[in-house]
Amino acid sequence: MRNCLRDLRRQRKLTQADLADALDISRQTIIAIEADKYDPSLPMAYRLAAFFKVPVEELFFNDWRER
Template identity: 55%
Template sequence: MRNRVPELRRERAWSQQQLADVLGVSRQTVISIERGRFDPSLPLAFRLARVFECPIEAIFDDGGATDM
């Protein structure tokens, strides 16, 4: 899943470690999310949305997949 986490983090001039600390996760988790290797849990996605003050949909893009 594509995401804007690196872009949003850089806009705030935060390091990956600073974002990890705010989220309560490891720096490795932030790295994995930013590289698209790990899709966050729903609670973590909501924390990201609160931290960046935007809707989850503004952070993550599933590429238009429809599973319905």
């Protein structure tokens, strides 16, 4: 599963540490999600989407599905 987390984070001028602190998760988790090395749990995906005020489908997507 791919995501646009890095783009959203950078648009808001947040560091990975800023985002991790805001969501009470580790910076390493943010790094892994942004690198497509880790798919977050469904609750975490919804927390991230809510933080950025976007639908979860806009933040996370499959390559086979058009955006």
